[in-house]
Amino acid sequence: MKLDLPPHCQILLNGLTNPACLTRYCDSDWELLIRMARRVKLLGRLGLLVKEYGTWDQVPPRVSTQLTSGLVQVEKLQQLNRWELNRVLWALNDFDTSIIALKGIAYSLAAIPHASGRLSVDLDLLVHQSDLADIESLLVVKGWKHRPLSAYDEHYYRVWSHEIPPLVHAERETEVDIHHTLIPLTNRVKIDPKLLFDAAIPVKNSTIRLLSPVDMVIHCAVNLFQNNELANDLRDLLDLHDLMVFFSERTPDFWTWLIDRSNQLKLSKTVFYGLYFSQLIFNTPVPGKALVRLHARPGRLKLWIMHRLVPLALFPQHPDKPMLSASLARLLMYLRSHLIRMPLYILLPHLIYKSLRKIRFKSRKSRS
Amino acid sequence: MVVNQIPFEEFHMLLHRQGLRVAIGPFNVCIHTSYKPLIEQLYLLYSHYRITQDEIAEFHVRIVTERSLRNPFKRNIRFLLDGQSPFESFPQEQALAVLEWGINLAIAVRVNHLLLLHSAVVEKNGHVILFPAWPGSGKTTLCTVLSYQGFRLFSDEFGLMDTQQQLFLPIPRLMPLKNESIAVIRNYLPDIVMGRPIPNTQKGTVAHVRPPEKSILLSKHTCKARWIIFPKWIADTPVKIEAISDSEAFMMLASNAFNYEALGATGFCAVADLIRSCDCFKLVYSDFDSVMEVLHQLTNET
């Protein structure tokens, strides 16, 4: 099956994958490209690509100022992330435990190409569940606080989630998300975190660890196709592409390992989607036989439906002319993400609570 | 082409169809709306802005009307930035205030290629004076008076600084007067063009002053800063100007900025350069005549 994208999405995709074509972009293409790249958190990435490709001086001035702004923002957020990690490790210095960095900060530490152009807001860490209570209280003693939460949200985090309520230091603004596993506990699919810790890799001159390359790729796919709602998540699919290109070039048996590990963790269907869409959208060089070796794959009808819906959800809407089909795709993906995350007896009350709260919030705001 | 050179019908069509693009300082803003009372207000208050239909716009904003959630017979307006709504809806009478507020928000959260100080800025004799925001400073009111009495308006809100060249960029926008200052300015400057007062906004009653035509015409002329003055309005006190220490000025200036922290070392060095090249004062005042006297003396002295 071929990728069939509306023209505005094609402008974004070409800009991200083929910097050479940017020299042919007219003012209105550039304007639309900037607006959409910003929408999916890829303005900094675009700026980095233009710099690397050496065509910065040919970019219209009203575009280069916006690319600069995007790069400054990305750089600032990454610095905040690094410092937050530094302070977390400082606070836990006397506590003997192993901590794994996840997502954005992990991609920087692993020196994945283009990681410096990634917009990363929160700091995500994985710890042993048995150390969780100690780590949480040590951080609270050293000045981190939970944001105020409703009783329901607190319950949701503590009982069903794969992370504890986010912590923010009183004198800084970066949110620290501490995970004890990678998939919500309500999910049918489970992961044994011990396997991840056993394979984790130390970072030079630091006590922090990283997931092994295949686990990092699997986590990225899991996050996108199990935990997220896919709307505007193009950046995360691009992460997946970056990781696979980087690791497959450095490790000869990477694809074999990836498939074996996915089968072992019983995550082959999720990884299938990751490989399939990364290849479909970004032309990731996934060997044909890799997909076939995955134990679980979606059926033909299901894949056909996902093939139609996923790109519409991942790419941003046209900022001036939102498409109904894309809105519908997003709604369906939203429901799907919740259905795989929790059984109906939890899901229905959860969605009702969330929509009620939204209405109450709105009417409170309009009254004040 | 300037707004007041096109007929109202054409202006209306632009806002309604493809969006009106105007140059506001270094930025082009593309505005869409079909809400007639707002279009009428904008035709008057935006009359000196240059129309830039063929250029890239950095900001794309919309004011749309919608039915109120709580009262289905009432209509509200909503501000959209690139199709996204950063705040709740407002009563439709507040459309102009919400549009102006929304554009400020967009500038404040997106622009990082310049240092954005939270300050009124005016020019005299080729150099600018910064009046950084400060609780109770009344900077907009003071700025309105200055910009109609021989000073060139850069901004009542944003000190836009090109950190490499240490130059300030004008961004003359409507000046929103609040509450008592509306009557004060009406009396003091009876001839200036001001929008209808909008009651019950989040900041009380607001009325927007149209910036002087000359300031908009010259909005490409950048200048270096020479004076930084932290103003404070106190009723019935005689005017007093007092030098402050560089360290204090540094801390106050840096903490009155939108993106000082985002710029990192660039911001730090820019503020340090600025403090070194400027004289820094605190100003206490109650009436405009004496402030004017003080400022003329200050700007002519050297």
Next chain:
Amino acid sequence: MHWRTNHFETLLIENWDEEYTVFQPDSGKTHFLNHMSMKMLIYLDQKPATLEEISAYLAVQFQQEPDHDFQRNIEKVLYHFDTLGLVKKSFVGS
């Protein structure tokens, strides 16, 4: 226990007549330091020192009584510097 500076060489320091504004690239923060707190950092940058050593040095420099209160103030600021990441504990020589 000894204290020493943390990445002191990366700090950008502006001297405004013995009051200082300091940019710390690691944290992205700007700090205001008075003369005595800057002296503390400079002293600790030359060699790791104990609370008693640094207090004695500052008492002489600023003609203060090196009494308990004085030392307690210095200690508070050392711990504050530690949370800011400007100094760290060091166990060299102990």
Next chain:
Amino acid sequence: MTEKRSHLQTETARQSLKASMDNIHKHKRRKLLKGTVAVPVVMTLYSGAALARTSNITGEADSIENAVFKDTINGPQLLCVFPDPMQTQIPGGPYDLGQFPQATLIQEPKIDLTASAETVLTSKMQQLEECHARGGIMISAVAYTSIMSKTGININPTW
């Protein structure tokens, strides 16, 4: 405003400005902190969206003119900050406001900005007395921006 008064004010302005200017050249380099060389001070700046927190050490503002008044519907109200009672204070400051300084707005007496300068000043001084009576201090705007969100009273961004 009558012409005479306006003229008078201008005269005052001139003298005041002249005095200020002389002052500038004589005392160009005053300091942010006064009389506090005896303790090390560090304040961390917070700006932008995060606006202020930290710094627990500050002195009382040097004059009522530099104190922070919040504009409320009932007129300006003095921001009165309470140093941490657990800390021993050095007479004359600086004060350690502790990790979670508390602050309140002094509501009485009401300050009527339309009254004469003298009346306004008197009311301000009375608010300050009230603040002192409750064990609080007034702080300068710099100190304010540096402790702001710990006090739970925030300046509204002006847009």
